[in-house]
Each structure stands twice: as structure tokens, then as C-alpha cells.
Amino acid sequence: MSEPLIRLDRLTQSFDGVTAVDALSMDIEKGEIFGFLGHNGAGKTTTIQMLTTLARPASGTATVAGYDINKDPLEVRRRIGYVPENVRLYDTLTAAENLVFFARLSGVDAPARRVRQVLELLDCTYLADKRVGGFSKGMRQRVGLAQAILHDPAVLFLDEPTSGLDPMGIKMLRDLVMRLNTEFGMTIFMNTHLISEIAKTCTSIAVLSHGKLVFHDRIDAVTARYGDDAALEELYLSLTPVGRLAEVA
Amino acid sequence: MSDAALIPARLTPTPVRTIAAKDIRDALRDRFILIVTAFLGLAALVALVTGAIALRSDVATYEAAKATLLALGKSADAIKAPEFYPLRLLRGAIEQIEIIGAAIAILIGYRSAASERGRQTLALMLTRPMRRWQFVAGKALAGIGLLAGGLALVLGGLTLVLHFMSGIGLGADDLLRIAVVWGVAVAYTACFFLVSFILSLHMKQPSHALLVAFAVWLTLVLIAPQIGDTLDPDNQVAGGVFKQLNIAKPDQVEIMKGFATFETVRGGIEQASVTKHFERFTFAVLGIKATYAGMPLGPILTEMRGNLIWIFLTALGLIAIALALPLNPDRLAKA
Ligand SMILES: Nc1ncnc2c1ncn2[C@@H]1O[C@H](COP(=O)(O)OP(=O)(O)OP(=O)(O)O)[C@@H](O)[C@H]1O
Ligand SMILES: [Mg+2]
Numbered sequence: 255m256s257e258p259l260i261r262l263d264r265l266t267q268s269f270d271g272v273t274a275v276d277a278l279s280m281d282i283e284k285g286e287i288f289g290f291l292g293h294n295g296a297g298k299t300t301t302i303q304m305l306t307t308l309a310r311p312a313s314g315t316a317t318v319a320g321y322d323i324n325k326d327p328l329e330v331r332r333r334i335g336y337v338p339e340n341v342r343l344y345d346t347l348t349a350a351e352n353l354v355f356f357a358r359l360s361g362v363d364a365p366a367r368r369v370r371q372v373l374e375l376l377d378c379t380y381l382a383d384k385r386v387g388g389f390s391k392g393m394r395q396r397v398g399l400a401q402a403i404l405h406d407p408a409v410l411f412l413d414e415p416t417s418g419l420d421p422m423g424i425k426m427l428r429d430l431v432m433r434l435n436t437e438f439g440m441t442i443f444m445n446t447h448l449i450s451e452i453a454k455t456c457t458s459i460a461v462l463s464h465g466k467l468v469f470h471d472r473i474d475a476v477t478a479r480y481g482d483d484a485a486l487e488e489l490y491l492s493l494t495p496v497g498r499l500a501e502v503a
Numbered sequence: 504m505s506d507a508a509l510i511p512a513r514l515t516p517t518p519v520r521t522i523a524a525k526d527i528r529d530a531l532r533d534r535f536i537l538i539v540t541a542f543l544g545l546a547a548l549v550a551l552v553t554g555a556i557a558l559r560s561d562v563a564t565y566e567a568a569k570a571t572l573l574a575l576g577k578s579a580d581a582i583k584a585p586e587f588y589p590l591r592l593l594r595g596a597i598e599q600i601e602i603i604g605a606a607i608a609i610l611i612g613y614r615s616a617a618s619e620r621g622r623q624t625l626a627l628m629l630t631r632p633m634r635r636w637q638f639v640a641g642k643a644l645a646g647i648g649l650l651a652g653g654l655a656l657v658l659g660g661l662t663l664v665l666h667f668m669s670g671i672g673l674g675a676d677d678l679l680r681i682a683v684v685w686g687v688a689v690a691y692t693a694c695f696f697l698v699s700f701i702l703s704l705h706m707k708q709p710s711h712a713l714l715v716a717f718a719v720w721l722t723l724v725l726i727a728p729q730i731g732d733t734l735d736p737d738n739q740v741a742g743g744v745f746k747q748l749n750i751a752k753p754d755q756v757e758i759m760k761g762f763a764t765f766e767t768v769r770g771g772i773e774q775a776s777v778t779k780h781f782e783r784f785t786f787a788v789l790g791i792k793a794t795y796a797g798m799p800l801g802p803i804l805t806e807m808r809g810n811l812i813w814i815f816l817t818a819l820g821l822i823a824i825a826l827a828l829p830l831n832p833d834r835l836a837k838a
Contacts, residue, residue, distance in 0.1 A: 306630045308832050331632045342622035344525070346532040351525075358521040359631040401627065 257320065259284040259409060259441050260305065264314035267300050267465075274300045276465035277314060282458070284408075287435050287442040289452040289473075292462035293494045298445040299339065301462070302411050305443070306336045319408045332361075335402030335440075339413040342394060345387030349373070349397045352386055353404065360405035372400045376430060392423040399427075403434060410434065412444040416451060424448075428455050449487045453477070461493045468493045518633035522641025523648060529618055530649055536611060543603045544657045550595025551661050555668040562587060562671060588796050589669040590677055590789040593684075596661055597785045600654070600688050601778055605724050608692040609716045611649055612699030615642050617709045626832050636826050643825055646696045651689045658685050680800060684785050687811065690818045691781040695720060697821035705828060723776045777817050780810040 258281035267275040275297040282288045292298050303309040305316055307327040316323050319333035343352045350369055357365035373379045378396050381389070386397060395415065402410055412431070416424045432455060434440045446452060452459055452473070459476065461469040469489075480489050530536055569579045619625050619642075628638055662681055666673045673681075698719055702712035783792075784807045790796035795803055804811070 303626075303832075306626075308626055308629055328632045331630055334630065336627065336630045338623040338626045340623065341627070343624060343627075344529055344618065344622070346529050347525070351528070355521065355525045356627060356631070359518055359628060359633060361632060 258282055259286075260288075260316065260318050260443065262301075262305075262314075262316045265301065265304060265311050265316050266313045267297070267304060267309065268312045274465050275304070275311075275462075278462075278465075278467055279314075280460060280467060280470050282441065282443065284441055285435070285439060286457045287431065287455050288444065289456035289459040290443065290445045290462065291447070291449075291452065291459060291490060292445075296462040296494075297465040298462055299413055300465075302336075302413050302443070302445060306334060306411055307331055308336075332405070333408045334411060335405070335407035335409070336411045337395075337398045337402045337413065337415060339417060339445075341398035341401075343386045343397060343401070346385060348383050348385050349378075349389075349393075349400075350382040352397060353400055356401045357404045362405050365404075368404055369400075372404055375403075376400050391418045392420070392426075395419060395423070395427065399430065403438075403440070406438065407440065409441045409443060412442065414445050414447065416446065416448055424451070431455060449490055453486055461490060463494050518631070518637040519641040519644060522628070522638060523645040526615060526618075526642055526645030527648060530611060530614060530645070533614060536607070536614065536649075539603075539607050539610065540653050540657075543599055543607060543653075544660060546603065547596035547599045547657060547661060548664065550599070551592055551664055552668065554592040554595070555589075555665060558587060558589065558592060558669050558671070562669075587669075587671050588790045589665050589671050589673065590680060591791050591796070592665060592669065593661065593681075593789050594786075594791045596657070597684070597782070597789070597791070600657075600692070601782060602724050604650075604654070604688065604692050605695040605720055605778070606717075607653070608646075608650055608695035609699040609713070609720055611646050612696040612701075613703045613709065613713045613716065615646050615696075615700050616703035616712070619704075620709060625830065629830070629832055635830050638830065639825050642700065643697065643822060646700060647689065647693045650692045650696060651685075654685055654688050654692065658688070676800065680788050683788055683800070683804075687781065687784055687814060690814050691777060693818045694777050694814070694821060697818065697825055701821065701825050701828065704825075705831075724778045774813075777814055780813045783807065784810040784814070 260282040262278045262280050264277040264279055265275060266273065266277050278301060290298050290301070300309070304311045305318055305323060307323050307330050310324065318330045321329040321333070323330055344355075347355070350366075350373070353369040353372070354365045357368055362368050370379070370382070373382055376396055376399065378393070378400070381393060381397065386394065389397070399412075399415070402412075410431075415427055415431070419427060428451065431442055431444070435442055444456070456473050458472045459470070460467060476486065476489070480486055565582070568582055572579045572582065625638070629635065658681055662673065662678070695716070699713070699716035702716050703709045704712075706712040706715070786792040787795040787803050787807050788800065790798070
């Protein structure tokens, strides 16, 4: 079997002596849509921040697309796209201006042409010349996503991409993510709270609880064992502190 | 070989330039900044026009008197040609740059940092293949570029008005002096921009940073020079205390010895204010301070180099601090 596209090796982060991510080790294969679940404060965002080279791990390391996040952060950055939670961009600039800016920073050739291409791909050319300041959350999320794929990255990191979106927005986002995965071969690493989404889109999932990995498997294995959405939810709840609370009640 | 390799490095857009260009565009869309700058320009213009009209009538009076004498067949030597220094009319403009210019610089610095906070843009930039210092360098370049452009507009406009309204055309030497003043004004306002930018980028609450920056402004621009001026005995009596009291020079020295500590304190307060250095330098270069009127530029620059060095070192020191402080993407994620 080939090298996994993302490999976490005892990845650890702590803040003021409190461990937020605790020696996380796991592999994510090329072409997967990986769903990362966990309660609020479990350490999902912290993990993404280390994988995207935004924060240095306290200890341990990871490789992304063949490069070590500690040793070759610049090479990692060339191969990843990142959509943070609540991405907002520059209000006074239009969507196209925002995107051309990030395309330049990513070293894209002919930024203006590439931006038009991506906006077409995301079906939102109508947003191109409007200022981002007036955008709805759904529109912002799309421009945020456009920003992340301008340089055709191998891995796309999404931090709770559906948060705050209406059902229509969630469906559009899901379709887009799946297209980026199947048509462009992007591997997706997605933090989420939505169990229903996981079952519909992901090829593998992991559950984080208090910084520790408590579950990691392929989705087909999970559904084979646990059946439908409801069962998946039960599995998740049983793995999280909220689940334990429910048992007590 | 790829196309990119054929383009000289100088022309390829570097992250620093990309960020600077974005910031300038962003700031120019902020009506508030434009309005305040227009206000500065207008205030300086009004001060200048009033002075220019007065000077023009003085020039006209002299010319008329001279013509009358010549018409009467007398020599015009009887009335000595008064010395007109049109650059002195820039005094009001300099004082406005000192005060309002510094305040605008603070607003630009605040804006520059605030526009990145609470919107995840720093996180996006720092996950692009660039270095952290390039972010700060790009932002600083944009802020200083904006100040340079704004000051060029204001001073350029004033120069035109001065040239056409004072009745005395400006020569190459005058233009050179204005250019020197422009350069120093950029460095002076850059100090305030940098203070505000650094504070707004690193303090927990950017709005608190704005308050602190204005406290600095108040101290340096308004309070410190006031203390200095009030304590200067020469400033209390028109023409100077000693002159009014008819005290002879040797006695003056004796008296001043007694005031040595007092003078040290006053000097120290003045030294601490970058504003005072700016004022001393520009007043000398433009001949606003009478002792320097008519003096060639070279010797003035030599004499005033201390003020010049102080201003530029302050700006450079602040740039160094801005580049050296570590960025905290988490803090910047919060508005
Ligand atoms: N910069 C920071 N300083 C101090 N503590 C932090 C910092 N960032 C995160 N933490 C702490 O680390 C833990 C993990 O936070 P993280 O944001 O990674 O959780 P999360 O799984 O993304 O949660 P959520 O679902 O709410 O987004 C939390 O306890 C949080 O308080
Ligand atoms: Mg999170």
C-alpha cells in the first residue's frame, strides 16, 4: 500500500500546560473524505491548525502530502487549501479582488483567469464584482471555499464548513465537496458536528474526545456494523462525554 | 525553464508587494480616511492662502513704492528690498501635519491591523507559502506608502498654490526644501502609524490599542511641546525675556547657569518628543525660524542632522519591533 497522504505521529498541542490535543496518531489515505468529529473543545480546530502549519505542535509531528509540517511548512502550504470556521475576508474588496489577492499569495499563474474559472466551477460568477461586506454567510462560505482551491491543492482542510448554513446551503456545500473529491481528486479533511453529513459524504471518520482519538474507521465498515444514521449517532454519543452524561440520566 | 523563471525577480509579485497593494486598495475605499485627509489638506490650504494673500499685497506695496520712486527719477536704493520668504508660509501646514497628520497616521495604523482581525484572513495568509515577516512588511509598506502619497498630494498642492499666489515664484532650491520636508514628514507620520499598528495588532482589544495610541499622540504632539514651550523663558515675552529686560549677554549667561537643571529638564522633555524634532528640523529648512531664513540648505542639514537622525531612528526602531514581535493567529482571529 502507498504512503498515506496525511499521517499524524503522536501530534500533541497544549495551552498553558493543558493538553488540548494528546498524542494523536492516524493515517488518512489519498482520495478520502475524512470526517473529524468531537464535542466542543475536543481539539479539532487545534489539530487542523497544526496540520495547516498555522501553529507548531508542542510535540510529535505529521506529514501532509509527503512533507513534514515541522521541517517543510512551506512545501506543505503549497499543497493544501484551508477554509477556517467563519471565514470573512476583506469587506471592502469584491469577491474577485479577494480571490485574486489569495491567488497571488499562492503563486498562481494568471490569477484573474484562474479566479474566473473557480467562480464558474462553484457556480457563483454573479458574486465576482460584489463587495464581500454585503454577503450572506452562505456566500462568504463559497468565496472562502473558492479561495482554498485556487491553487488546486492536494488536500482541503475545512473547519465546520456547514456551521450557520441553511439546509439548502448545506446541500450545495456537500455537492461541491464531493465534486472536488471525485472530479479533482482532492483529499478532504473536514471538522464537523453534523452526523447526518458524515454518513452522506465521508469515506472515513474519527472521533476526538478531550484531545484523544477514541475512534477511527472507514465509513463502510461503520455502517456495516452499526447500520443507519441513527446508529451512527448512537455510536458517536457513546464515545463522547455528552454520551456518558446521557447514560447517567 | 518556466515562464516565471524568465521574469526578473524584481517584477514578480512578492507576498510583500501583493499584501501592500491589497492594503492600499482597501484603505482607499475607506471614506473616513479620505475625508480626514481632505480635511487636513483644506485646513493647510486655508492657512496658506491667507498668508499668501498678505505676502502678495506686501510684495505689491514694495513694487508700487519702487515704481513711484523710479518714476520720480529717484533711486530705488532708498527703500531696501524687503526679504520675502514664501516658504515661511508653510508654517501652518507644518503644524497641521504635526498634529492632524500624526492623528491620521494613527487611524491608518489602527485600520491596517483591525482589517485583519476577526475575519480569519491572517490564518489564510499564513497557510500560503509565505513567511510571517512578509505579512508585517507588506502592511507597513502600505501604510507608509499611503502616508507618502497623502503628504505628497497635500504638499504638492500647497506648493502650486504658493507658487502662483504669493507673487514670488518658487525656485529649484525652494522645491528641494519642500521635497526634504516631505521625506521627513513621511518618516515622522510613519512613527505614529507604526505605534498604532503594532498596538492594534498585538493588544487584546484593538479599540484599547487605539486609545493608547492616542494617549501617546496627546503626550508627544500636544503636551510635551507645550511643556517645552511654556518653560522656555524666550517664549513668555515677545522678543525674548533678556532683550526686553535689557540684560547684557554676560549677565544672561550667569542667569542661565542658575537655571541649568531647569534647562536640562526642559531639554529632556523636548528631546523625548519626535514632534519637537520634526518641528525644529522643518522650521529650519523652510526658514520659518528666523535664524535660518536665507541660510543655504547644506549647512542647515548639517546643523539639524541630530533631529533628522532621531526621527529616522525612531521610525526604523518601530519597524524592527513590528517585524520582531511574533504573530498570534489566534489572537487575530478575535475582533
Ligand atoms: N489559543 C488558545 N489558547 C488557550 N487555549 C486554547 C487555545 N485554542 C484552543 N484552546 C483550548 O483547546 C481546547 C481545544 O479547542 P479547539 O478549538 O481545538 O476545539 P474544537 O474541537 O475545535 O471545538 P469546537 O467544536 O467548539 O470548535 C479547548 O479546551 C480550548 O479552550
Ligand atoms: Mg473548532
